[in-house]
Each structure stands twice: as structure tokens, then as C-alpha cells.
Amino acid sequence: MKRATLLAVLLATRAAAAPGHSVVGSKHDLSVSGPGPIKATKEANPCLFCHTLHGGGEKGSSRPRSSAKYQAYESSTFRGRVGAPTGASRVCLSCHDGTIAVGQTSARTIAMGGTPDGRIPPTRRSNLGTDLRQSHPISTEAKASPRTRAPAHAGVRLDPQGLVQCTSCHDPHAEYAGSPEGKFLTAPTKRAELCVSCHPAVLASSHLTSTRTYAAAEPGDPAYASVSEAGCMGCHRPHGATPNGRLLRAAATDLDEVVCLRCHDSGKPYGLGMDVRRQLQKPSSHEVPSGGRHDAAEGPGNARHPLPEKQVGSSRHATCADCHNPHEATHRPTAGRRISGALDGVWGIDERGNRVEVAEFEWQICLKCHGDSANQPTGNRTGPTAVRRGLEVNLRRVFAATAASSHPVLGPGRNPFVPSLKPPLTTASQILCSDCHSSDDGPATGGQAAGGPHGSIYRPLLERNYAIADFTPESPTAYALCYKCHDRTVLLSAQSSFNLHQRHVVADHAPCSVCHTAHGVAATLGSAQTNAHLVDFDLRAVKPLPGIPPYTASGGGRGSCTLVCHGRRHDATRY
Numbered sequence: 001m002k003r004a005t006l007l008a009v010l011l012a013t014r015a016a017a018a019p020g021h022s023v024v025g026s027k028h029d030l031s032v033s034g035p036g037p038i039k040a041t042k043e044a045n046p047c048l049f050c051h052t053l054h055g056g057g058e059k060g061s062s063r064p065r066s067s068a069k070y071q072a073y074e075s076s077t078f079r080g081r082v083g084a085p086t087g088a089s090r091v092c093l094s095c096h097d098g099t100i101a102v103g104q105t106s107a108r109t110i111a112m113g114g115t116p117d118g119r120i121p122p123t124r125r126s127n128l129g130t131d132l133r134q135s136h137p138i139s140t141e142a143k144a145s146p147r148t149r150a151p152a153h154a155g156v157r158l159d160p161q162g163l164v165q166c167t168s169c170h171d172p173h174a175e176y177a178g179s180p181e182g183k184f185l186t187a188p189t190k191r192a193e194l195c196v197s198c199h200p201a202v203l204a205s206s207h208l209t210s211t212r213t214y215a216a217a218e219p220g221d222p223a224y225a226s227v228s229e230a231g232c233m234g235c236h237r238p239h240g241a242t243p244n245g246r247l248l249r250a251a252a253t254d255l256d257e258v259v260c261l262r263c264h265d266s267g268k269p270y271g272l273g274m275d276v277r278r279q280l281q282k283p284s285s286h287e288v289p290s291g292g293r294h295d296a297a298e299g300p301g302n303a304r305h306p307l308p309e310k311q312v313g314s315s316r317h318a319t320c321a322d323c324h325n326p327h328e329a330t331h332r333p334t335a336g337r338r339i340s341g342a343l344d345g346v347w348g349i350d351e352r353g354n355r356v357e358v359a360e361f362e363w364q365i366c367l368k369c370h371g372d373s374a375n376q377p378t379g380n381r382t383g384p385t386a387v388r389r390g391l392e393v394n395l396r397r398v399f400a401a402t403a404a405s406s407h408p409v410l411g412p413g414r415n416p417f418v419p420s421l422k423p424p425l426t427t428a429s430q431i432l433c434s435d436c437h438s439s440d441d442g443p444a445t446g447g448q449a450a451g452g453p454h455g456s457i458y459r460p461l462l463e464r465n466y467a468i469a470d471f472t473p474e475s476p477t478a479y480a481l482c483y484k485c486h487d488r489t490v491l492l493s494a495q496s497s498f499n500l501h502q503r504h505v506v507a508d509h510a511p512c513s514v515c516h517t518a519h520g521v522a523a524t525l526g527s528a529q530t531n532a533h534l535v536d537f538d539l540r541a542v543k544p545l546p547g548i549p550p551y552t553a554s555g556g557g558r559g560s561c562t563l564v565c566h567g568r569r570h571d572a573t574r575y
Contacts, residue, residue, distance in 0.1 A: 337431070371395060
């Protein structure tokens with residue numbers, strides 16, 4: 001009798017309920033009179049598909065049971081604990097895992113007229129399957145990330161135990177009136193309104209402020225007018241994402257870069273400019289890895305994903321997420337010769353080799369791979385064929401304050417006499433890695449391509465040409481990289497700190513790399529007296545004499561050479 005009374009009330013309410021504000025008449029109305037293709041053939045009560053009136057559900061509750069076995073969400077960066085679905089999520093999955101049909105959700109199958117044909121078809125997005133690695137984690141604690149405040153939960157609803165469930169983002173009883181996308185969401189995904197309830201870090205990102213036109217990444221996606229409107233949904237999918245973690249719009253076999261290059265590729269119909277793919281296809285680039293795979297959990301303390309790498313044979317990789325945090329990256333210009341907004345929110349390595357949670361300098365990000373990694377290439381420095389007396393591929397040591405000499409990357413310059421420097425550079429200036437290593441057609445060269453070390457026609461990933469072949473005729477083009485900072489007129493005149501540049505570089509066609517190494521000389525390989533001014537000779541052209549330093553600095557721009565260069569002997573030849 002009670003059931004009949006309840007049914008009468010529900011049916012009477014059906015006509016009065018406004019569309020989108022009640023389960024009655026919605027897609028979740030699976031009764032015989034429901035509007036969707038999946039519904040019962042007999043049962044008229046729309047509540048019984050999720051609620052059992054008298055037992056038959058989970059122990060101590062009225063919820064129906066789902067007996068399917070699930071593969072829980074997993075990710076190397078996820079801080080919560082996930083087990084078998086509990087609470088309201090089990091109710092949702094009793095239909096949405098696609099394993100059972102309408103009316104088969106309880107231990108005592110209710111005579112609703114459900115049949116195996118009433119399952120949600122696997123082709124429909126609402127069929128989540130039993131592999132929950134592809135969906136947002138459920139039945140887990142709400143955790144804040146290490147650098148953000150605790151979740152605000154303005155748009156989400158935690159269950160009585162404080163756990164995230166399907167019902168945290170979806171209201172199964174009513175469509176949210178302010179969301180055009182439906183899906184029973186408690187708040188719209190537009191401009192990440194729902195997501196930032198728990199993930200506030202994204203609020204500062206250019207991805208949430210960009211007005212660039214956005215096209216749907218996949219058929220069936222909601223229509224967003226701009227990148228900012230797409231918000232989190234531009235890169236992530238709460239359901240049907242890659243099983244590799246972090247809910248990316250990628251297949252299981254894809255590298256994470258496919259998500260970035262979906263937009264950062266002007267060759268695609270939804271290309272948004274900043275064509276990075278074209279840069280990666282240049283002769284020298286931070287190419288997408290062929291053997292290594294980036295993992296967002298990488299770091300010095302991660303035994304499974306160490307970075308810097310500990311093993312010589314480890315696969316090297318350079319991927320978008322190694323240098324960019326898509327949730328915090330902005331268009332802010334480089335601040336005080338430290339770091340640009342494009343690198344905001346990325347961890348790095350300091351001058352002592354320790355992890356810095358938020359890099360303050362560009363070089364700290366570069367040292368993640370070009371510092372203490374054991375698997376660095378052991379080719380010769382300053383060009384693919386140059387031969388030096390020593391080899392130090394750890395740039396943390398090469399640029400250290402204790403180095404014999406180096407370009408001022410980790411700190412301000414130490415050489416008080418460099419008359420060729422172009423303003424605004426001074427002897428106390430500090431430069432960026434990207435001042436030399438950057439796209440050849442980026443903003444610094446007057447081009448429109450994305451700046452930064454993505455790709456270049458000049459090896460090794462140089463912004464401008466730097467000729468290293470012996471007997472190269474001098475020209476503004478041959479040594480364009482050097483002349484970016486050093487005034488060519490001064491450098492090739494008597495005003496230079498080395499007054500024989502004109503003779504060596506112009507008259508004898510000796511390239512800069514014969515005498516200088518571009519990065520510097522570590523303290524383990526030389527001294528401030530024998531390797532001042534980045535002097536470290538290319539042994540293909542220069543032959544040191546036994547037991548005698550080939551170069552000795554005397555200070556004040558003076559020094560002497562004792563060596564054989566291109567067959568010509570120098571015996572303490574002074575300049």
C-alpha cells in the first residue's frame with residue numbers, strides 16, 4: 001500500500017516538475033515511461049532503479065549492489081588512496097559500468113522487466129566500463145596539492161565520510177540549470193568552474209585566460225568559444241581519459257605531448273598558433289622522446305622515476321611537462337633576467353644539486369637534465385666534433401661560482417674587463433640559457449615562432465649561427481651568436497680584451513671555438529689562470545707542449561700562449 005501511495009505521488013509530481021529539475025522525465029528516469037532508449041518494460045517507479053525500499057542493497061543501507069570487479073584509478077602523482085568503489089558511486093556504477101542491465105542492480109532482481117539488452121552500450125560515453133583508471137578517482141579523500149590551499153568544494157559535494165564520489169560532481173536527481181552541457185553536473189565545466197572547486201592552481205594559468213579560438217578536441221565535446229571557456233576540458237577528460245593517469249585526452253599508447261601538440265600545432269584545424277610541433281621537427285630540437293617517457297612524479301627523491309637520472313643507460317627525454325606547468329604557465333615576460341611566465345610553477349635543481357619546488361631561475365629547470373644526470377651524452381663540448389683536454393657534461397659544475405671561467409648563467413659575471421659587451425649588458429650581468437639556446441625564428445630574432453629552446457636550424461639548438469669549422473671566413477653571419485652580445489667592431493679591434501682577434505679570426509680564419517669553449521671550464525678541469533676567458537683549446541687545431549700550460553692569463557686583458565697552433569709554434573707568446 002505504501003509503495004502504491006509513493007508511486008501515485010511521484011506520477012502526480014511528474015507533470016508539475018519543471019524539465020531539468022527532477023529525475024522524473026530526465027535521462028535517469030528509467031521507468032517504463034522514461035524518455036531514453038534504456039528503460040524498463042514494466043516498472044513505473046523511477047526511484048527503484050537506485051533505491052531499494054526494503055533491503056536487498058548494501059549491508060545497512062538501501063543501496064543496490066554492483067558485483068563487478070574494478071581496476072581502480074592510479075597515477076604516480078595522485079596523493080589519495082583509492083580502493084573498490086563505495087557509497088553512492090556503487091549505485092551509479094551499477095548501471096554505468098555497462099556490465100548489467102536495467103532491473104538487475106540488486107541481489108534480488110526486481111521484476112522491472114530489465115533484460116541483458118538494457119545495458120548501456122559500450123559505444124556510449126555514459127558506459128564507463130570497469131577500468132576506472134580512465135575516470136576521475138572516486139571513493140577517495142579530497143586532497144590538496146603540495147602548493148595549493150585545501151580544496152574549497154564550492155561546486156562539489158563530498159559524501160558524509162568526506163569522500164569524493166560520483167555524486168560530488170553529478171546530481172543524479174536533477175540537471176544543473178546553469179549548465180548547457182547536461183550530464184547532471186553540480187556546476188558547469190565552462191571556465192573550469194566545477195574543477196577549480198578542488199583544483200584552484202589552474203586559476204592563474206594563461207590556459208584559463210586565453211581568448212584564442214578553441215575548437216572541440218573530439219566529436220561530441222561541448223562547444224566552447226575560447227581556450228579559457230574550455231578550461232580544464234581542453235586537455236582533460238573526467239571519463240574516458242588515458243589509463244596512464246592525470247585524466248589526459250590521450251590513448252594508452254600516446255605520449256603526454258599529444259595533448260599539448262593538439263593545440264600547439266598550426267597545421268591542425270584547431271591549431272592555436274605558437275606552433276611548437278614545427279620547431280620540434282627542426283634539425284636540432286628538444287624532440288619528443290623516442291625511448292623515454294616523462295612522468296610528472298620525477299624528482300631526486302623518486303626511486304622509480306629519478307631525475308636527474310641515476311643510471312647511465314637510462315633513456316633520456318625532453319618533454320613539454322619537463323619545462324612547463326600547464327596549470328600555472330602565463331605570458332608574463334622574463335622577470336629581472338630570472339624566469340619567464342611560461343616556466344612558472346616548475347620545479348628545478350639549485351646550484352648545490354638540491355630540488356627547488358618552484359624554480360626561480362631558468363637555469364634551475366635546465367639543470368634537471370643538464371646537471372647531475374648520469375645518462376648525459378658524452379660527446380665533446382662546444383660543437384659535435386670539437387676536442388678538448390677535459391670533458392665535463394655536468395653544467396652545474398661548469399657554471400658554478402668555483403669554475404675556472406664560465407658564461408654568467410648561475411650568477412653575475414666575474415670578469416671586470418669585457419669591453420666588447422653590448423648595452424644593456426655589463427660585466428655584472430647574468431644571462432639566460434635561452435639567450436643562446438632558442439628557436440632560430442622566435443621573437444629574439446624578429447620572428448613570430450614560439451620562443452625558447454624548442455627547435456632550431458642551428459646545432460646544438462642555437463638561436464643564431466655559430467660556425468665551428470676550422471678556416472671559416474669571418475662574417476656577421478658566421479658568428480652571429482657571439483655578436484648578439486659582443487660588439488663585432490670592438491671585438492675585432494685593438495679595444496678588445498684580446499687585441500689579436502682580428503689576426504686570428506679575420507686573417508687566419510680561426511673560428512671562435514678553436515680557443516674558447518662556449519659554456520665554461522669546471523674547476524676540476526682547469527684554473528682561473530690557465531682557463532680564463534673561457535679559453536679551452538680545440539685539440540684538432542692546437543697541440544699543447546708537454547708539461548706546459550698552453551695558456552696563462554696575466555690579468556688586465558694580458559696573457560701568453562705556449563703551444564703549436566695550425567703547425568705554428570708559440571713559445572710564451574705574449575699579447
